[in-house]
Amino acid sequence: MLIEKGYDLRESLRILWQNKNAGAVATGLVATLFSTMGPGMIVMNAAKSGGLTDAQAISWLLGIYLIGGLSTMFMSLRYRLPVVTAFSIPGAVMLAKILPNFAFSEAIGAYIVVGVVTLILTLTGVMKKLVENIPVPVMLGMVGGVLLSFGTSMFTAAIKMPQVYGIMIAGFFVSMAFKGFAKKVPPIIIAIVTGIVALAFYQLITPIPLSLEIAKPVLAMPTFSLRAILDISVPLFFLVIGVQNIQAVGVLMAAGYKVPINAMYVVPAIGTFINAMVGAHPAVTAGPSTAICASPSAGEKKEFRFIAAFSEGVFWVTFALLAKIIVDSVKMVPKEFTAVLAGLAMFEVFKSAFEGAFAGKFRMGALVAFFVAVTNLSILNIGAPLWAIFLGLLTSFIVEREDFRIQKGKDIETPQALK
Template identity: 40%
Template sequence: MSEFNLGQSLKGVPKFLNLNTLSAGTLAAIFGCTGPALIVIGGAASGGLTHQQAISWLFAIYFFGGLLGIYLALKYRQPIAGAYSIPGAVLVAGALTQFSLNEAAGAYFVAGVLVLILGVTGLIGKIMRWIPLPIVMGMIVGAMIRFGTGMITSIEAAPLIAGSAVVVYLLSSRYLKKVPPIVSAFVVSMIVALLLNQFKMGDVESGFITPQLVMPSFSLDAIVSIAIPLALLVIGAENAQATGVLMAQGYKPPVNAMTVWSGIGGIVTSFFGGHNANIAGPMTAICSSQEAGEKKEGRYAAVIVNGTLFASFGLFAGVVVPFVSAMPGVLVATVAGLAMIGVLLSSLQAAFSDSKFQIGAFFALIIAMSGVSFFSVSSPFWAIIGGVVVSLIIEKSHFTVKSEETKRDETAGVEVV
């Protein structure tokens, strides 16, 4: 991997800033700043936080998540997007009814430290080298397929808005070669939604709010209930998904570095009442997809766009939240599903094109699709565990072949992390 050269990376951004990278980065930001932000706001309200504390939470995860993505994209010139764990927000929302914000912040801090240690020791990189690629890709399909099915259910819920997006996407793919079809689909569906008066402004308070500092306090119960599951979510859900989609698109993601910076992000955000800033699975999938352009070496520019919008959203969360909440959910769901088509296709091919680890990959797919959650840890983590266990039982001989291939790659100096 080439040494970090900030000047050279920054110099390449204007070269790769085009309609594809701009649209992919903007779409990823719209996706991340709509439904997920409302989950945080709802969780803060149910957890008894004030509006100011909720906005500080949003500031922490979006501002530092955006900066994290920009830094890693420039350093590695890969579309590694930063945000936060959406399942983690749900986990934290339930825990806030039992613990004070200061105790929760202490648990966030500990979760960040745990993730940081796993990255510094290189343990995550070693594990990812050992886990078979088809199983990782099966998990990606299972975890991301909800975007595809969400597109179809959106057509049922709002046929004019969602249907127009799908039809325009298909026609643009066929006839408009110079315009990314996702852009045409988004613009037309936005116009249809406006004509149907589907943008509804809520009663959310609006105005610039200064982020609040939160001093962590440490409770063993909070650490067990929040820190450990949150650390597993960051590693087993977000980082694993991002790593998988990057591999599916032909990148060699820096797994250990992604883990280290996810840990640092968790430590920093804890002082503002935020549960973690880490690598983002869905946003990385959008920014690394073919929708971000044919030149894979330039797709990192989409993350620069996404990260800039994320950081701006976090900084001005108190002002923009009411406008974001007005956007129809079916519009966002449909366009996000269209953006995931390339990721899902490449992941399916990587999961089932080879004869090895097929049963393990299948179990990884269906476990991730099921959405099960054990011990507050969501399905992507258990999909990898289940897929590996199944392959160890039924396809054990395939691991011997994989081990020999990995040794040959390391001997030849091939970068596998």
């Protein structure tokens, strides 16, 4: 089977409509703000560095957000999971340095190669076997290390400007203390409202003239060169499978979901082909956005948190169509505003990841995976998350060999955080 069997889309849409709630929509909005305010600027910078025209740059944004949004809506309905399809942010950073050395058509060809290789490895079962045989604690140690910066960035912003970001955090936790109120008004909404009010009070919202304009695609034709494949395809491939997708798989495991591994690789691979047609770089399954949508801020019942991901998909499609005006509008608020919201939305995800990583078996491997992931260093063009899993596994194999025998016998206990 190409991808795992899921639910009927129409039935899922009916369930979504019956259980829609402000918390899920607000969480989807937070994830959207996180994935557009900074990353959108990174893509625009990469386009500028690569000598692309304004039309090509807008087409790039249109591709990654339109395909990402539609794919996210599909995945959330088919599997009823809070899983988000997006694009590689580190990949966009890398492309800002590499694109000036290649014709744009060569870059398009390199993007297609990434999609082909990812699809082949997934359809042959290689990808699923690799992911399924990674001990959950090691995976969660990696997730905790990757996401740690979101927590530290949140409190760094609060310490530097407590009158704005400190108030946002305080409002979030104070509202959580009143459980009855928190069920009616999600704490993340309180954080958003208090943050906007504080920014306005201190005149930190920058007015920018906006003009309504629907984004238009610009078709891109590929050419293939060995140099582009080596310099663009290879590092992008490792970013896709070893940095982005693996994060999202780990996040969903941490939340206790049954993960459709094939779908989480196949759908972005197909999205990569479509992205390339309009000059956009490869699609991925997004770790941080998935973490936000999988958090309790998306709803008390985790079986309905897919509504947050679906909401983000809707917001992404809207962003894609209005790419130019929204790229301008996100400049109105400081980047710290989004950083704080992302950290608050993922707070429970941190808790679950750490409990799952260090409460049972493979604790030494999980700890090594955590520290390696925190470094965020790339070795041989392979990102820290993949090295974190490899070195975590190696550590466990050396000092925790008994845990592997227990896992092989399927007797390993699932940490409470994953249940």
